[in-house]
Amino acid sequence: MHTNRNGRIGVDHVAALLLGALLALPAAAQTPPAAAAPGPRNLPAELRASAAADRLAWERLAYLCDRIGPRLAGSPAFQRAVAWGSATMREDGLDAVRLEPVTTELWVRGRERAVMTAPVVHDLPMLGIGESVGTPGVEAPVVVVRSFAELGPKVEGKIVLYDPVIPPEAGGGARYGVYVRFRADGASKAAALGAVAVLVRAAPVHSLATAHTGMLRYDPAQRKIPAAIVAAEYAEWITRLARAGVEARVRLEMEAHSAGNVETANVVGEVRGAARPQEIVLIGAHLDSWDVGQGAHDDGAGVIHVIEALRLIKAMGVAPARTIRGVLFVNEEHGSDGGKAYEAAHKAESHVAAYESDSGGGAPLELAASGTPAQLAWLLAAVKPVGLPLRFGSGGTDIEPIARDGVLAVGLRVDLPNYFDIHHTQADTLDKVDPQALRDGVAATAVLAWQLANAPEP
Amino acid sequence: MHTNRNGRIGVDHVAALLLGALLALPAAAQTPPAAAAPGPRNLPAELRASAAADRLAWERLAYLCDRIGPRLAGSPAFQRAVAWGSATMREDGLDAVRLEPVTTELWVRGRERAVMTAPVVHDLPMLGIGESVGTPGVEAPVVVVRSFAELGPKVEGKIVLYDPVIPPEAGGGARYGVYVRFRADGASKAAALGAVAVLVRAAPVHSLATAHTGMLRYDPAQRKIPAAIVAAEYAEWITRLARAGVEARVRLEMEAHSAGNVETANVVGEVRGAARPQEIVLIGAHLDSWDVGQGAHDDGAGVIHVIEALRLIKAMGVAPARTIRGVLFVNEEHGSDGGKAYEAAHKAESHVAAYESDSGGGAPLELAASGTPAQLAWLLAAVKPVGLPLRFGSGGTDIEPIARDGVLAVGLRVDLPNYFDIHHTQADTLDKVDPQALRDGVAATAVLAWQLANAPEP
Numbered sequence: 075m076h077t078n079r080n081g082r083i084g085v086d087h088v089a090a091l092l093l094g095a096l097l098a099l100p101a102a103a104q105t106p107p108a109a110a111a112p113g114p115r116n117l118p119a120e121l122r123a124s125a126a127a128d129r130l131a132w133e134r135l136a137y138l139c140d141r142i143g144p145r146l147a148g149s150p151a152f153q154r155a156v157a158w159g160s161a162t163m164r165e166d167g168l169d170a171v172r173l174e175p176v177t178t179e180l181w182v183r184g185r186e187r188a189v190m191t192a193p194v195v196h197d198l199p200m201l202g203i204g205e206s207v208g209t210p211g212v213e214a215p216v217v218v219v220r221s222f223a224e225l226g227p228k229v230e231g232k233i234v235l236y237d238p239v240i241p242p243e244a245g246g247g248a249r250y251g252v253y254v255r256f257r258a259d260g261a262s263k264a265a266a267l268g269a270v271a272v273l274v275r276a277a278p279v280h281s282l283a284t285a286h287t288g289m290l291r292y293d294p295a296q297r298k299i300p301a302a303i304v305a306a307e308y309a310e311w312i313t314r315l316a317r318a319g320v321e322a323r324v325r326l327e328m329e330a331h332s333a334g335n336v337e338t339a340n341v342v343g344e345v346r347g348a349a350r351p352q353e354i355v356l357i358g359a360h361l362d363s364w365d366v367g368q369g370a371h372d373d374g375a376g377v378i379h380v381i382e383a384l385r386l387i388k389a390m391g392v393a394p395a396r397t398i399r400g401v402l403f404v405n406e407e408h409g410s411d412g413g414k415a416y417e418a419a420h421k422a423e424s425h426v427a428a429y430e431s432d433s434g435g436g437a438p439l440e441l442a443a444s445g446t447p448a449q450l451a452w453l454l455a456a457v458k459p460v461g462l463p464l465r466f467g468s469g470g471t472d473i474e475p476i477a478r479d480g481v482l483a484v485g486l487r488v489d490l491p492n493y494f495d496i497h498h499t500q501a502d503t504l505d506k507v508d509p510q511a512l513r514d515g516v517a518a519t520a521v522l523a524w525q526l527a528n529a530p531e532p
Numbered sequence: 533m534h535t536n537r538n539g540r541i542g543v544d545h546v547a548a549l550l551l552g553a554l555l556a557l558p559a560a561a562q563t564p565p566a567a568a569a570p571g572p573r574n575l576p577a578e579l580r581a582s583a584a585a586d587r588l589a590w591e592r593l594a595y596l597c598d599r600i601g602p603r604l605a606g607s608p609a610f611q612r613a614v615a616w617g618s619a620t621m622r623e624d625g626l627d628a629v630r631l632e633p634v635t636t637e638l639w640v641r642g643r644e645r646a647v648m649t650a651p652v653v654h655d656l657p658m659l660g661i662g663e664s665v666g667t668p669g670v671e672a673p674v675v676v677v678r679s680f681a682e683l684g685p686k687v688e689g690k691i692v693l694y695d696p697v698i699p700p701e702a703g704g705g706a707r708y709g710v711y712v713r714f715r716a717d718g719a720s721k722a723a724a725l726g727a728v729a730v731l732v733r734a735a736p737v738h739s740l741a742t743a744h745t746g747m748l749r750y751d752p753a754q755r756k757i758p759a760a761i762v763a764a765e766y767a768e769w770i771t772r773l774a775r776a777g778v779e780a781r782v783r784l785e786m787e788a789h790s791a792g793n794v795e796t797a798n799v800v801g802e803v804r805g806a807a808r809p810q811e812i813v814l815i816g817a818h819l820d821s822w823d824v825g826q827g828a829h830d831d832g833a834g835v836i837h838v839i840e841a842l843r844l845i846k847a848m849g850v851a852p853a854r855t856i857r858g859v860l861f862v863n864e865e866h867g868s869d870g871g872k873a874y875e876a877a878h879k880a881e882s883h884v885a886a887y888e889s890d891s892g893g894g895a896p897l898e899l900a901a902s903g904t905p906a907q908l909a910w911l912l913a914a915v916k917p918v919g920l921p922l923r924f925g926s927g928g929t930d931i932e933p934i935a936r937d938g939v940l941a942v943g944l945r946v947d948l949p950n951y952f953d954i955h956h957t958q959a960d961t962l963d964k965v966d967p968q969a970l971r972d973g974v975a976a977t978a979v980l981a982w983q984l985a986n987a988p989e990p
Contacts, residue, residue, distance in 0.1 A: 140772055143652030151652065194601030194609065197824075199958050282740040283825070283958035307961040311826070314598055314962070366655075367741070368769070500657050500741035503765040504772070 117390060118459045118521045124386045125517035132509045134162065135378045135435075139368035139504040147362035147405030148180030148336035155361050156339055159381070159402045163343030166385040168400070170346070173339035174419060176404040178411040180336045181205055183365055184329025188273070188302055192323040193315065199305040201285040201366060201499075202330045203257055203274070204408045205292070209300045212271050213325035218316040222255075222263055230268030233324050235304070236260050237275045237313045246279050246494030253277035254288065261301040262293035271326050272301045275309030278495040283307050286498045287364050289408035300328050340412045341402040345384055347527060348393035354420075355398050355526040356428040356481075357383060357519060358472055360406030367502035371493065374504075375435025375512060377402055379486070383520035394527035396426060403472040406432065410471055417475035427453065427482040427526045430470025431519055436490030437511040438518040442467025445482035449532065453482060456529035460522045482532075486518060575848060576917045576979045582844045583975035590967045592620065593836045593893075597826035597962040605820035605863030606638030606794035613819050614797055617839070617860045621801030624843040626858070628804070631797035632877060634862040636869040638794045639663055641823055642787025646731070646760055650781040651773065657763040659743040659824060659957075660788045661715055661732070662866045663750070667758045670729050671783035676774040680713075680721055688726030691782050693762070694718050695733045695771045704737050704952030711735035712746065719759040720751035729784050730759045733767030736953040741765050744956045745822050747866035758786050798870045799860040803842055805985060806851035812878075813856050813984040814886040814939075815841060815977060816930055818864030825960035829951065832962075833893025833970060835860055837944070841978035852985035854884060861930040864890065868929055875933035883939040885911065885984045888928025889977055894948030895969040896976040900925025903940035907990065911940060914987035918980045940990075944976060 125131075138155065145152040156173065163171040181204055188198040191213060202208075217232045219225055220239050236256035240249050256274045264272045276286045283305040292298050304312075312322045341361060347353065359376030363369020384400045404412030427449075440463045443453055454464055468474070469483025477483035488511070496502045583589075596613065603610040614631065621629040639662055646656040649671060660666075675690045677683055678697050694714035698707050714732045722730045734744045741763040750756050762770075770780045799819060805811065817834030821827020842858045862870030885907075898921045901911055912922055926932070927941025935941035946969070954960045 136772065136776075140769055140776070141651055141778070143654055193599055196601055197958075280738070280740070281959065282738070282742045282953060283961070284740045305958070307825075307959060307963055310963050311598055311961065314594065318594075318598070320599070367765075495740060500655075500763070501739065501765060503741070503769065505765055505768050 117392060118524060120390060121386055121520040121524060122517045124389065125382070125513050125520055128382055128386065128513050128516055131378050131382045131512050131516050134381065135370065135374050135507065135512065136504055138374050138377065139370050144363050144365050144367060144369050145361065146181065146365040147407065147409070147411070148178045148338055149365065152362055153338060156341055159341035159361055162381055163341065163384070163400070167388055168343035168345060168384055171343040174342055174415065176338055176340055176412050176415040177335050178338055178405045178409060180333040181408065182331055182333045184208065184331065186302070186328040186330065188304060189325045190322055191325050193320055198308045198324065199283040199285050200302045201287040202328045203301045203303060204287055204289040204364065206261070206290060206301045206328065206330050207298045208328040208330035209271065209326055211325060211327045212300065213323060214270050216273070216312055216322045216324050218313050225263060225267055227267065229264055232269055233271045233273060233326065234260070234264040234269045235273045235275070235309060235312055237309045240277055246491065249277040249279065250494045250497070257288050257303065258291050261290050261299050262296040265296040265299045269299060271299050273304045273309070273324065274301065276303050276306050278306065280492070280495045281306040284495070284499055284501065287366060288498050300326055300330065302326060302328065338404055340404055340416055343384060343400050345388050345394060345398045347395055347397040349395040351397050352424055353396040354423055354425045355396050355523055356401060356425055356473065357398060357523045358401040358403055358428070358430045359432060360412065360472055361402040362405050362407055364407055364498050366498070366500045368504055369502060370504045370507050371434035371490065371502050372497060373406065373432045375507060375515060376431035378512060379431040379515045379519040382516040383523050386516070386520050387524060394524060396527040398523045398527050406471050410475070413472035413475045417479065421476065421479050425476060425481040426532055427484060428469060428473040428476050429484040429522060430473045431486040431515065432470045433486060433488050434490045434493050435507040435512045435515060436488035437514050438462055438486060439489045440465055440487045442469065442485045442487055443483060444469060444477060449482040452529065452532045453484065456525045457522055459525055460518055462518060484522070486515065488515065575850060576982060578848060579844055579978040579982060580975045582847065583840070583971050583978055586840055586844065586971050586974055589836050589840045589970050589974050592839065593828065593832050593965065593970065594962055596832050596835065597828050602821050602823050602825060602827050603819065604639065604823040605865065605867070605869070606636045606796055607823065610820055611796060614799055617799035617819055620839055621799065621842070621858070625846055626801035626803065626842055629801040632800055632873065633795060633797055634870050634873040635793050636796055636863045636867060638791040639866065640789055640791045642666065642789065644760070644786040644788065646762060647783045648780055649783050651778055656766045656782065657741040657743050658760045659745040660786045661759045661761060662745055662747040662822065664719070664748060664759045664786065664788050665756045666786040666788035667729065667784055669783060669785045670758065671781060672728050674731070674770055674780045674782050676771050683721060683725055685725065687722055690727055691729045691731060691784065692718070692722040692727045693731045693733070693767060693770055695767045698735055704949065707735040707737065708952045708955070715746050715761065716749050719748050719757050720754040723754040723757045727757060729757050731762045731767070731782065732759065734761050734764050736764065738950065738953045739764040742953070742957055742959065745824060746956050758784055758788065760784060760786065796862055798862055798874055801842060801858050803846050803852060803856045805853055805855040807853040809855045810882055811854040812881055812883045813854050813981055814859060814883055814931065815856060815981045816859040816861055816886070816888045817890060818870065818930055819860040820863050820865055822865055822956050824956070824958045826962055828960050828962045828965050829892035829948065830955060830960055831864065831890045833965060833973060834889035836970060837889040837973045837977040840974040841981050844974070844978050845982060852982060854985040856981045856985050864929050868933070871930035871933045875937065879934065879937050883934060884990055885940040885942060886927060886931040886934050887942040887980060888931045889944045889973065890928045891943065891945050892948045892951050893965040893970045893973060894946035895972050896920055896944060897947045898923055898945045900927065900943045900945055901941065902927060902935060907940040910987065910990045911942065914983045915980055917983055918976055920976060942980070944973065946973065
C-alpha cells in the first residue's frame with residue numbers, strides 16, 4: 075500500500091464523511107449470507123467453505139515470498155512474478171489469461187550507507203527512499219527541522235533531518251500520515267534552500283532500529299538531492315544532540331539510480347460472465363513490492379486474495395452473470411504505471427465496480443468505497459453477504475485512475491494494528507501473516523466479487 | 533549483560549534453588565525503610581529522596597549514550613568513556629579516584645554483509661558475532677540444523693544455519709538461553725565437521741528484522757570460521773526453503789578482526805569508610821558495551837546506578853562505616869578482563885560484598901545473590917530497607933571472579949520484559965530507558981550500598 079502525498083488514508087472528502095456515517099453499518103446489523111445464490115445452491119456459502127479449506131492460499135504466498143522474493147517493479151524478480159502470476163492463472167483454468175504491456179522505470183537501490191561521523195562515529199540504520207538519486211558520498215553537518223516551516227537559509231550546504239513532532243499516543247496510520255509528507259516532498263523542499271541531502275525519521279509505533287522505504291517525488295524545478303529514512307532511535311539521537319547544541323555530521327553514500335525503462339505487464343485473468351460478459355467487475359492487487367523484506371503483507375497477501383478468489387469462483391462450475399476480471403498491477407509502489415496503463419487500455423469498457431486488496435493480509439475488517447450515492451447504495455445492497463461494514467474511503471492506488479472515470483471503487487481494509495511497523499521494511503515477511511486471516515481475506519474477496527458480478531443492474 | 537555459555541541466567545545450583553525458596557520474601561513482607569540510619573537522620577530515606585529528585589542520572593546517561601556512544605572495550609570510544617568516568621567521579625568529590633590498568637583485546641567489526649544468492653538474491657539483516665574472524669567472502673549452500681545433534685558430515689564445505697526449535701510461548705530469557713549456546717559454541721562445533729561458516733538465528737520475542745550480536749568462544753582445537761547472527765525472519769526463510777527441498781546459498785563478507793591488545797583501565801572511585809575503611813563494599817557495572825546501538829540498557833544504566841549512588845551517598849556528608857568502592861569494569865561483553873584484573877589486584881582485601889547492576893535500566897524488581905547461607909542471612913537482614921525481594925542467582929559477570937574467592941555477590945534484577953528484544957542490537961538506545969525507572973535503580977543501588985556498608989559485622 076502506498077498512500078497519497080498528504081498522508082490521508084481512505085477518506086476522500088467531507089461529503090464522503092457525511093454519507094459515510096449513513097453507510098457504516100456494523101456487520102452484525104447486516105443480513106447473513108443467503109439468498110444471493112442462484113438456484114438451490116448457496117454459492118456465497120460455498121465460496122466461504124472452500125476458502126476456509128484453502129491450503130493453496132498459504133502455499134502460494136510462501137512461493138511468492140520465499141521463491142520469488144521482493145519484487146520491485148521492473149526488476150528480474152518482478153518479471154519472474156509476472157510469469158508466475160500468469161502461469162498460476164492458467165493452471166487454475168481462468169479465462170483469457172494474458173499479459174497486458176506496461177512500461178515502468180526500474181529504480182535500483184544498490185549499496186547504501188549513512189554514517190554519523192561526529193560527535194560519534196556510528197552507522198545509522200537507514201534505507202534510501204525509492205526514486206532517490208544516489209551519491210558517491212556527501213558529508214555535511216545536520217540541521218534538524220520539525221516541519222517544512224522550519225526550513226530556511228540555515229539549511230544551505232547542510233543535510234536536513236526531518237524529525238516531525240508526533241503525538242506519543244498516535245497510532246500507526248496517523249504517524250505514517252505525518253511522516254509520509256516529509257518522505258515524499260522533503261528532498262525538493264530542502265533542495266530549494268540549498269540542502270545537500272535529506273534524512274527523514276521513520277515513525278512507526280514500535281521501532282527496533284527499523285528503517286522504512288517508500289517513494290519520493292522530485293519537484294522538476296529543483297536540484298535532485300539524495301534522501302533516506304533513518305530509524306527513529308537514530309533521528310532522536312541527532313535531535314537530542316542538536317538540542318544540546320551539538321552539531322552532528324553525517325556521511326551518506328548511496329548507489330541508488332534509475333536503470334531506465336523496462337517493458338513488463340499487468341497480469342490479467344478472468345472468470346467470464348454468462349449473462350452480461352461485457353460488464354466487468356475488476357478485482358486487483360499489486361504484484362510489485364519494495365525491494366526489502368518479502369512484500370508479504372504489501373501486497374503479497376492482496377495478490378493471493380485475488381488469485382485464490384478467482385480460482386475458487388471458477389472451481390464452482392457456475393458462471394457469474396458479469397465477467398470477474400483479476401488484475402495484478404505493475405508498480406503501485408512508485409509510479410502506478412499498471413493502474414494508469416489499465417485505465418488507458420480499458421476505459422471504454424463497462425466496469426460496474428473495481429475492487430483492490432492492498433491493506434495487508436490481516437483479518438477483514440471493513441470495506442472502503444468511493445462513488446456516487448447511487449453506486450454506493452447499490453454496493454451496500456450487493457455486498458451484504460460479505461458481512462463487512464462499509465465506509466467511505468479510497469478503493470486503492472491501482473484502481474484510482476479508473477475510479478476517476480466514474481467507476482465505483484472498493485477497497486478491503488484489514489485488522490493489522492502493527493502494519494505501519496513493518497510497512498516497507500525488511501520485516502514485511504511471511505512469518506507476519508496469519509494463515510487463517512489470509513483465508514478470511516480470500517473468502518471476503520471471493521464473496522464480494524461474486525456478489526458484484528451477480529447483483530441486479532446498477 | 534552477558535550470560536554464561538549454557539545460557540542459564542541467575543540460578544547457580546540446585547541447593548541455591550532450595551535455599552532461595554526460603555529467602556524469596558515478597559517486598560511487602562519486609563520492613564519499610566527505617567532504623568538503619570545512624571543518629572536522628574534516616575539516611576536511607578534521604579538517599580531515596582535525593583535519588584527521586586536526581587536529574588543528573590538521566591543527563592549523564594544521555595551524555596554517555598549520545599556523546600560517547602557505543603563503547604566496545606578497547607575502542608577509542610571506550611577510552612573516552614574511561615576518561616569521562618574518572619572525571620565524573622572526581623567532579624563528584626569521590627575518594628581515591630583512579631584508573632586501574634587492564635589489558636584487553638580490541639575486536640573490530642568493520643563492514644560486513646550476508647547476501648542470500650539463491651534462490652533469491654537478498655541482503656540478510658545480520659551482525660557478525662563478537663570475536664569472530666572475518667572473511668573476504670565465503671559463499672556456500674546452507675545446511676539448516678535445529679540442534680548440535682543434527683550436525684554431521686553433511687555440513688562439510690557448507691554454511692551451517694542454527695535455527696533451534698523455540699517454544700512459541702517462551703519468554704525473552706528462555707529464548708536467549710536457547711540461542712546463546714549456538715552463538716557461543718556453534719562456530720567451533722560446525723568447524724569440527726568441516727563447515728566453512730555459521731549463521732545463528734536471533735531469537736527475540738519480537739523481531740523487526742533485528743540482528744543481535746554477542747560473543748563466541750573458539751575451541752582452540754578447531755579451525756576458526758566466521759560466524760554471524762541473522763534476523764529471525766531470514767533464518768525462518770532459509771529454513772522454510774530447506775523444508776521445501778530448496779537449497780539456499782549465502783555469501784558472507786566480514787572485515788572482522790582482532791586489533792590486538794589495548795591498555796585501558798577499570799575506573800575506580802570510593803566513599804571512604806570511617807569506622808572500618810579496610811572493609812570493602814564493591815558496587816559495579818561495566819563501562820563497555822557492544823559496538824552497535826548505544827549500550828543504553830547494557831550497561832549504561834548500570835554505570836549510572838553506580839556513579840549516581842556514589843555521588844548521592846557522598847553528598848549526604850556522612851561517612852559509611854565501611855568503604856563503598858565503585859568500579860566501572862572493562863570488557864564484560866567478551867572477555868571479563870576488568871573483572872579478572874580487579875580480582876587479581878584486590879583479592880587480598882576484605883570484601884564484605886560485591887554488587888553489580890547489569891540487567892538494564894528498568895524498575896528494580898529483585899536482588900539475586902549467591903554466597904554461603906551465613907552470608908545470605910546477613911544480606912537478608914541488611915538489605916530490608918532496599919525493599920526488594922531476594923532470590924538466589926548470579927551477582928554479575930564482572931564480580932564472578934571475586935565471588936569465586938568467597939565474596940558474597942549481589943545483582944540487581946529489573947522489570948524489563950522486552951530486554952532480550954533490544955539486547956546487543958542497534959535498538960539498545962536511550963529512548964528505551966524510562967527516566968523514572970532509572971532513578972529508582974539509583975535509589976535501590978544507593979540504599980543497598982549504604983546498608984551493606986553499615987550493617988553489623990558479618
